[in-house]
Amino acid sequence: MADYGHDLMFGTFLTPAADQAERVVALAQLTERTGLDLVTAQDHPYQARFLDTWTTLSVIAARTSTVRISPNVANLPLRPPAMLARSVASLDILSGGRVELGLGAGAFWDAIAAFGGSRLTVAQGVSALEEGIRVIRAIWDTTSSPVRVDGEFHRVVGAHPGPAPAHDVRIWLGAYKRRMLTLTGRLADGWLPSSAYAAPDALPALHRIIDEAAVAAGRRPADIRRLYNIQGVFAERGAGFLRGPAGMWAEQLAELALGQGISAFILASDDPDMIRRYAAEVVPAVRELVGSERAEAPRPVRATLRTEALRVTPTPDDGTRLSDVRVWDESTRPSGPAPDPDRRYTAHEQATGRHLVDVHDHLRQELREVRQLVEKVTAGTMDPGAARSQINTMTMRQNNWTMGAYCESYCRMVTMHHTLEDQGLFPYLRRADPRLAPVVDRLEAEHHAIHDVLEGVDRALVAFIADPGGGEAALGAAVDLLTDTLLSHLSYEERELVEPLARLGFQ
Incomplete structure (x- = not known):
């Protein structure tokens, strides 16, 4: 065919x-x-x-x-x-x-x-x-x-x-x-x-x-x-x-x-x-x-696949940090084996790495929306009714349209993403290429650290809802720390895993 x-x-x-x-x-x-x-x-x-x-x-x-x-x-x-x-x-x-x-x-x-x-x-x-x-x-x-x-x-x-x-x-x-x-x-x-x-x-x-x-x-x-x-x-x-x-x-x-x-x-x-x-x-x-x-010339069958250099680009870490708190020492992060410069990949092989970046981009976009909501509500420029109207147009929808429920749903989504990686992707990568074990271990450790940061956001939300005036600074600090840790982690993960996913595959 x-x-x-x-x-x-x-x-x-x-x-x-x-x-x-x-x-x-x-x-x-x-x-x-x-x-x-x-x-x-x-x-x-x-x-x-x-x-x-x-x-x-x-x-x-x-x-x-x-x-x-x-x-x-x-x-x-x-x-x-x-x-x-x-x-x-x-x-x-x-x-x-x-x-x-x-x-x-x-x-x-x-x-x-x-x-x-x-x-x-x-x-x-x-x-x-x-x-x-x-x-x-x-x-x-x-x-x-x-x-x-x-x-x-x-x-x-x-x-x-x-x-x-x-x-x-x-x-x-x-x-x-x-x-x-x-x-x-x-x-x-x-x-x-x-x-x-x-x-x-x-x-x-x-x-x-x-x-x-x-x-x-x-x-x-x-x-x-x-x-x-x-x-x-x-x-x-x-x-x-x-x-x-x-x-x-x-x-x-x-x-x-x-x-x-x-x-x-x-x-x-x-x-x-x-x-x-x-x-x-x-x-x-x-x-x-x-x-x-x-994009290539028409071919009669699907037997020969076009190959090319890896075109999936990991998202770089620009080094911007909003919080004075450091959850981990980035200088101690291990790296995996250097890619073979002569290796070529089919579009199908590159799809999993592309999917990883796409999922991360969705997390980044939702994080930006969380920050914008926090800024508007804490500044007093958006009341709960207006927040509900805006959130109702987003992909992520909840029955309780408070800012707290929305932020909590985002935290659950991040946790779910990390759990899927820890239980499925990471064990596979360890088996497929043992040289990736130090990287996978570090990524899992960072997942646990990010979980603690997410718990901190939950606590700050509870405090803010109970006392908006007194909890505003703590909520802002918690969201800043989440931004720093999550964006840094996502960039590191893409840097280390995009090429192995293309080389090793994952299903």
């Missing part, structure tokens, strides 16, 4: 739960706010616990402005194709050209029949889908004469075409079996399977069926975009496909893009924290990995 060169897309696959209607819309808005490209929703019209998918997508379109929208996938047996075509075109016009059409032949035939649809065999469902695609495209084609599709399952004779969609709406088919895959290669604009039903190791054989059908129909395999509904778990250690740290997710998805031609990854999750993390940690890394590989 090859990379077909399509632009990358990332999105969400939402459950239109009727008892959480506003939450469904909020998750779609979160998808847009975090910079993802696409919102999709499953379509099971016979499911009493679900909102109608097309109505839900219409509300989502009205409450968003940039994100694309698609059913994933529309249930054709319960959505007559001529009416579905006009619904899609209408919403595409109203949304400014943001609608795509995921389409399926149907399943759960007992439920479909109970809801008034025709009970079809699997083979009949595929034939009905092919007729339905002809109807849909004929309705969209306003340059044609009245529509005439006199099929076995769908009959539209003399209908006037129109309205035309605002843009060239793509039809993506959910397909797994040979006849559906062959139909995808012959007629569809995209293939939209789910990892739960088509695992990564099954994809090559399925791609081949699509590609062979495309060539037989006089099309290029690259004419069919490959999309993938994915689900996974963020974890400290790698344990299979999309079960591990964000850096591992990025590497696995980049491999699918570059080696299997998949260009859209749609996260099946209704968890807002997972969506945020996917958008913040996985998506940028995948874009970087794929972009770096694509």
Whole structure:
């Protein structure tokens, strides 16, 4: 298989739960706010616990402005194709050209029949889908004469075409079996399977069926975009496909893009924290990995990877210190082995070090926000209500919108990051290269010291909330010390670990 060169897309696959209607819309808005490209929703019209998918997508379109929208996938047996075509075109016009059409032949035939649809065999469902695609495209084609599709399952004779969609709406088919895959290669604009039903190791054989059908129909395999509904778990250690740290997710998805031609990854999750993390940690890394590989001349297969000197730059320590207190002696910090100047690294090898710097940059940014809040509240220029309004727009959100709760949540995040390193990354590095043991020991010791500094911030917060006037100086000093120790430590860690992570890897 090859990379077909399509632009990358990332999105969400939402459950239109009727008892959480506003939450469904909020998750779609979160998808847009975090910079993802696409919102999709499953379509099971016979499911009493679900909102109608097309109505839900219409509300989502009205409450968003940039994100694309698609059913994933529309249930054709319960959505007559001529009416579905006009619904899609209408919403595409109203949304400014943001609608795509995921389409399926149907399943759960007992439920479909109970809801008034025709009970079809699997083979009949595929034939009905092919007729339905002809109807849909004929309705969209306003340059044609009245529509005439006199099929076995769908009959539209003399209908006037129109309205035309605002843009060239793509039809993506959910397909797994040979006849559906062959139909995808012959007629569809995209293939939209789910990892739960088509695992990564099954994809090559399925791609081949699509590609062979495309060539037989006089099309290029690259004419069919490959999309993938994915689900996974963020974890400290790698344990299979999309079960591990964000850096591992990025590497696995980049491999699918570059080696299997998949260009859209749609996260099946209704968890807002997972969506945020996917958008913040996985998506940028995948874009970087794929972009770096694509920068070279096109190649037929993924067998040869471009290598280069290490391009991940550790963040330097500028030496600025705000506190007179010194938690450790920086001059006694050990260094690891000197890098081999002739060593070259693939983009995939550099991804873990890049991820480490990205996580640290997030900690640095959140630290700046903590300092700004402390300064404003202690200066009396921000009351709790205004602080709540500002914090509500941040990535890190808490139910208790006091400054103390926010600072405490930041301290918990730093502690969690260090715990993950101590329990997973550091033991691995000791085993992989014993020469790193002194560095790892020192980093662990600094983690314990930073924990004590964080405890000091907690104590200062408690004192300040109890007595704002008397506790102001102590709170400022505690935050200054946290700033000095954390920024110094993060720079040291990057300086010593970015290259080993590229050289040794970590999953």
